Amino acid sequence: MFAQVVSVEAETDKLSGLLTFCEEQLPSFREAPGFKGFYLLADRRSGKIVTVSLWDSDADLRRNNDGRGAQARQEASAELGVTPPPVDIYEVVLQA
Incomplete structure (x- = not known):
C-alpha cells in the first residue's frame, strides 16, 4: 500500500x-482504481x-496524482x- 501526504498551513x-x-x-475518489482511504x-x-490518501499500489497513486488528484489539490489550495503544497509519497511498510 502507498500513501500520499500533503501538509499546509492556512487561516483557521x-x-x-x-x-x-x-x-x-x-x-x-472512492471510485478511482486502488483507492483505500482518506484522512483530513x-x-x-x-x-x-x-491530508493522507491511501492507495493499493504506487501505480494507482501516481495515476490519480497526475490526473484528478492534481486538479483537486489546485482547487483546494x-x-x-495558499500556494499548492508539495506532495510526499510513502510506501506503507507497517499497518496496525
Whole structure:
C-alpha cells in the first residue's frame, strides 16, 4: 500500500470550507482504481492541515496524482488561499 501526504498551513477560518470541499470530492475518489482511504487532519488552533490518501499500489497513486488528484489539490489550495503544497509519497511498510 502507498500513501500520499500533503501538509499546509492556512487561516483557521478556512477549515470548514476545506472540509466541505473534501466531502464533495470524496465520491469520485472512492471510485478511482486502488483507492483505500482518506484522512483530513487539522490543528484548529494553528491552522496546520495534513491530508493522507491511501492507495493499493504506487501505480494507482501516481495515476490519480497526475490526473484528478492534481486538479483537486489546485482547487483546494484556491479554497484555502495558499500556494499548492508539495506532495510526499510513502510506501506503507507497517499497518496496525
